[in-house]
Amino acid sequence: MNPVVVENLHKAFGSQQVLQGVNWNIAPGKVIGLLGRNGAGKSTLLECLLGLRESDAGSSRVFGRSVTALDEQTRANIGYVPQKSDLFDWLTPVQLLTYFKALYPRWNQGKVDGLMERWGFHGEARDKQISQLSGGQRQRLSIIRALAHDPQLLVLDEPVASLDPVGRRDFLQELISGVIERDTTVIFSTHILSDLERVALDVAFLQGGKIVLQGGLDELLEGKNLSLEDLFVEVTK
């Protein structure tokens, strides 16, 4: 069963048609980079796909279940990192993770401890109020939270946007060794094409409210003498 099946998804904000019939079928274990210009609708698509935002028409199914009626078990199989972190500002990182641990039937405390240690939450940042953390620290915490329950589907909306180069490298390393190797299906939007080329084998382009092109990076670029950046410019004209 495909973990994500999106059919004819539409979403408008007022008179602005953002999603105009998105069809997107994602096979298990795929690692897909979602590309598109600013404002193309990537965040809107990821939110509608997960049922976090109501769509106007069409459907999205995750692990065979309509996202309008996800059960707890299916929810527990999804990890999501939003573009703007939605953490509880008044808690500390440790309190936040303790709170989420209680909500999930499966929780990989070893992974959480390792990431906290390696990603800079071993010193004072551990017990600081989240509202006082930097943007990059909040993003790291948001990623740790999303990985902690070993989800089978991981959806990341520009996860590295506010990370420094070391943070980006650490994140990509974790994605490659800790996530992709477990056959997790990963969808992530990014504007950093070099990062995408390091981890994603597949890309999908959102343009004009539809997925206009998708496929393996190698096959899309093969024989064209184009870089991914050239392809991006061409497809999103």
Ligand SMILES: Nc1ncnc2c1ncn2[C@@H]1O[C@H](COP(=O)(O)OP(=O)(O)OP(=O)(O)O)[C@@H](O)[C@H]1O
């Ligand atoms: N809540 C909202 N109300 C009104 N318009 C919205 C809302 N959310 C998004 N939009 C509009 O929908 C369009 C798509 O926005 P979205 O954030 O999905 O794009 P994106 O591809 O993720 O962009 P970026 O690459 O800049 O993050 C934009 O024109 C945006 O202004």
